[in-house]
Amino acid sequence: MAKNFTTREDNYSQWYNDLVIKADLAENSAVRGCMVIKPYGYAIWEKMQAALDKMFKDTGHSNAYFPLFIPKSFFSREASHVEGFAKECAVVTHYRLKASPDGKGVVVDEDAKLEEELIVRPTSETIIWDTYRNWIQSYRDLPILVNQWANVVRWEMRTRLFLRTAEFLWQEGHTAHATSEEAIAETQQMLEVYATFAEEFMAMPVLKGFKSPNERFAGAIETYCIEALMQDGKALQAGTSHFLGQNFAKAFDVKFLSKENKLDYVWATSWGVSTRLMGALVMAHSDDNGLVLPPKLAPFQVVIVPIYKKDEDKIRITEKALEIKKALISKGISVKFDDRESYTPGYKFNEHEFRGVPVRLALGPRDLENGTVEVARRDTMEKEVLQIQDIENKIQHLLDQIQDNLYQKALTFRDNSxxxxxxxxxxxxxxxxxxxxxxxxxxxxxxxxxxxxxxxxxxxxxxxxxxxxxxxxxxxxxxxxxxxxxxxxxx
RNA sequence: CGGGGUAUAGCGUAGCCCGGCUAGCGCGCCUGCUUUGGGAGCAGGAGGUCGCAGGUUCGAAUCCUGCUACCCCGACCA
Structure with missing residues (x-):
């Protein structure tokens, strides 16, 4: 049991807040509502990015990058879009500072007022569709299948690490199509990609569906979404995919000539998932002993903890540990050999458990004698002693089992709820x-x-x-x- | 942005009502020795603008005013 750690039953939201901070995922920053994602948390995000990015590429998309700033006038082009986002936009009004008159610090230089104010993007439809106008003339230019990995800003009143922050990281796909059917198919395809990712990588079952008009994205004809259920029985929107119709094409005058030489507006989609998925991941599987990570997203799938008293044991154990590490790596398993000398094995056990490492191997003198290793799995907290012989295949199998077990557990929970x-x-x-x-x-x-x-x-x-x-x-x-x-x- | 609460060393806190502090404790940190199969022990040591800015007072962590940040509850939202 972790020290000074709130249990889920005791106070679920406190449990979440404590977990994110104590598992070293993120912390609050000096800027209100903005978080610092720490290396361990970012490593998980990078795993998510890598998996999603591959799925995007496999479905024909390419990455690109559009500006952080959007001219204010772009926003007013699409009526419901402005309405949806206006209340939470950060605005850049000046481009220069100067020394303050009292000599203490700096102030905004009023002479450096921007002719047109810039919005810090809360989403990029407007700047992207303004750009697409120049990219599209005929049906031969279509479809455009672009994704961008970026940060966006939505000035939220109440924030929580990962779940809702004023600045967050995400990916936003923006595609352009010649027909409505093709755009709808794209919207649905990306919803499937998200659902597959959630289930296969996050081990988190999701419901697929579309939003009621009330909950629809500002500017969309139809918003599709995946929803996951957290352990406290609350739902969390984990991803959205929008069929935008010709709304943005009309607002930004993006037309193309069809095969039949007819001029028509382009059909659009957009879709995104954010660092909010980190919050979903935490709440989907973790327990009162800390974080529980699915093997496919864990920064380290296996940690090896050496146990020794005498120096000669240390040498022999290190040698064997490195041998095991090498064997595991040969199977594509990521391994950390925790040979820090200033912490006891017990301390390391607790630390790695709290950080959700799926499998722990403990290797001591007794194991060397017997040719064994102690294997502990994080999801069930079970321990067993295995022969080192063929360990890489056994662990690989165990990791698959853990991934599957987490999914089944979450699925059973959802069914029961x-x-x-x-x-x-x-x-x-x-x-x-x-x-x-x-x-x-x-x-x-x-x-x-x-x-x-x-x-x-x-x-x-x-x-x-x-x-x-x-x-x-x-x-x-x-x-x-x-x-x-x-x-x-x-x- | 409304209502409530909190702010003392890296973290958690005592002291605040009733001003006298040279600010106490636990964890963590540093050094040394002994340890190491589930958060090691002993000894020594370092570390504080008491959130920030004013005010009251001989004297403020303590009383007053303003501000800021965080937490909880609402409104808003991925």
Whole structure:
């Protein structure tokens, strides 16, 4: 059991905050709402990036980079887009400082006022579509399949490490297509990519669906999303993919000539996931002993801790440990040999457990005698002693098992936290007593959705993609409905 | 941005009501010796603008005012 560490039952949000800081993932910075992502946390993000980036490339996308700053006028071009983001934009108004009159520090030089103010991007649709205008003349220029890895700024009132910060890292894909069908297919394809990533790499099951008009991205025709369930029964939006129709093409006058020599507006998509996934990852698997990482995203999959008393043991154990390390590396397993001398084995055990290293090997004099090694897995906290012989294959198998077990555990949890309700009383009761995803009928109006939100804080997380048509009555108004939607309280 | 709370060494805290501090303790840190199969022990040592700025007072960590940051609850949101 970790020292001075809040348990989930005791205070879930405190548990999360403590975990992020004590597992060395991130910390608050001197700038309000902005975090410092520490090396260990960033290493996990890099693993996520690498996996996603490969999936983007495999589906034909290329990376590019667009400016951090966006001319203010660009924003006003697409009406609902401005409306959605205006309240949380950081604005650059000047380009120079000068020594302050009292000689203490610097002040903004009022003479250096920008002719047109610049917005720090909260998302890049506008600058990108302004650019695409010059890239696109005919159907031969399409599709454009571009992604960018970048930071964005949304001036949030209340922030939490990874889950909501004023500045965050993400990727945003922006594609341009000749037809509506192709753009919709792209939107759905990227949703699948996100779902696959969440399930295969993060070991986190997700629901796929699309948003109600209320929850839709500002400027989109349709917003698709994946939603995951956290251990406290709250939902977390883990990724979004938007079909933007011709909204941005019209706003930025991006037209192309078709094969038939007809001029038409270009069809668009955009899609993104952010460092918020780090928060999702923490909350999906971790326990009261600290972080639990799926092997596919762990900075180190295996840590080897040597145990010795005498110097001669140390030499022999180090030699054997390095041998094991080499064998594991030959199988593509990432290994850290923790030979720090200033910490005891017990200390190291606790530290690596807290940081979520999937597998720990402990190697001492007894093991040398017997040709064995002690293997401890983080997900179940089980220990066993194995023959060193063929250890690389055994560990590889174990890592696969851990990855799978984490997914199954999360899936079982989600299944047990998914409820079907048909009456308002049941709905309110389930929300308060069980939380989780609630499938219920809704009359399809924004008013009803808003009322439900006001009364219960629950929102429609998504309208399931796989349409199971089922006649029913709206839990709030009793009006007819043809399909259940998913409600939950959310992050 | 509204309501509440907190701010003392790297971290966690005592002291604050009732001013007298040369600011105490635990963890961590440094040095040495002994240790090492689940957060080692002993000895010695370093480390503080008491969040910031004013004010009251012979004297302020302590009382007053303003500001800032963080936490919790709302509104907003990935």
């Amino acid at each position: 998914t409820h079907y309700v048909d009456t308002w009383e049941e709905f309110v009761k389930t929300l308060d007593e069980k939380a989780g995803f609630i499938y219920a009928h809704w009359d399809g109006t924004a008013e009803t959705e808003q009322k439900i939100k006001e009364e219960t804080k629950a929102t429609i997380r998504l309208i399931p993609l796989i349409e199971k048509k089922e006649d029913g009555k709206c839990i709030y108004t009793g009006k007819p409905s043809t399909q259940r939607v998913v409600f939950a309280r959310s992050y």
